[in-house]
Amino acid sequence: MNRLDQKLEQLKLENRSGLVCYFTAGDPNFAESCRLLSQLGQAGADIIEVGIPFSDPVADGEIIQAAHLRALSAGQTVKQTIELVKAIRLHDDQTPIIFMTYLNPMMQYGFETLIAETENLIDGILILDAPYGYREKFEVQLNEKNMHLIAMTAPTTPVERLEQISARATGFLYHVAENGLTGGDLNLSNLEKKIAEIKPIFNIPVAIGFGIKNESHVKALANKVDLIVIGSALVDTFFNKGMNATLEKVTVFSQILRENK
Template structure:
């Protein structure tokens, strides 16, 4: 098993759910991002989604778009993101999933990217704009390297298509809790619970839910019926607000620890 499988297997054995924080690599700079990752792990993150900055992040709301702009202005590149993951591997084996868009990977070269990502210690890749019908040209390079291409599903995904997509699911499934871009609305657990429960019954891998989760209470409510909770924009806002402050790591730790408490309470709500 890879790091993702091992992590979820251990959580399941202990009747726990996963917390997956998202941050943008290079916001405000790569050195600070490396320290933030260490803080996330220390605060209870089970996996980490690391955003690859891109100049046209069409699926992201204003918060993560601004984070990408700051990271690119600070000199972030796909190479520097992979170098960052490699440095993280010197102190942590936390599963890391790169999240972003197909263009940077395509321009880098699919085979070259797969080899470099594996060398760095990347566990998964989630490309929000890569249609499943076109995934194979990338998957054939990732699979031999043990890098999972994460499947993305949404409330608007027809049941027949969802069932088909689940057949190719690896690592975990990312279920988008609502339509639209990230960070613009608040999640309504009651509106998606039945769909997530059905997906978990069909899915060969764990199901993570993201978009609109901003508080400890949100995390607890979603973790009750999912395998994992993804928090992005709310955490990116914390980083933005305290980027120039010596309290940055303390504020990140506090926020993530609160989310972890919510996720840990999920078993009590079941």
């Protein structure tokens, strides 16, 4: 079991939803990014999702697109992102870390090189634009390094495809709450119906991301899904209000999930 497996077991024993916090690596620069991410676990994040900066993040809305551009302008690269995780692990060797990436930067760097250099540092990779039929070779190589390839589904994913994905999925499932970009609007009624459809199909925890922005969203989803992913709202807070306000927001979200078991 890696850190992610252990955390998911812990959340199951505690009978609560876990908090997944997304930030783009190197935003606004390496030093500030490292200071923030090194403290997320202590603030209440159960899993840290680290975005590898990319010049064309087509699944992301304005807030995270801007974070990618700031990081790239500051010199953040795939190699620097690996160095960032090494620096985080000097302060926090317990909180699971998942890379969130697009195919292009990962393949340009070299997938085998990436996983060799992150062995024992990260616990999985989520590839936003990897076609379903293209995933098998990634799965095999990641499993050999005790990492997970995180599967994704969308509101439009048909039941037949959900069952196909379920047969191979490990770690947790990342379900996109709304069709569209990160940071969009959330329709809780439609989402709850989709959760009820998905959960019986998968025997691994289900995470919900895209559009979860505030305390009311977190309260509404607490204990209805296994993991709640918050990205744009936290990235926006970090950019506009700074690290302390961001860590406070993480703590508030975490407390809601701990209180609503």
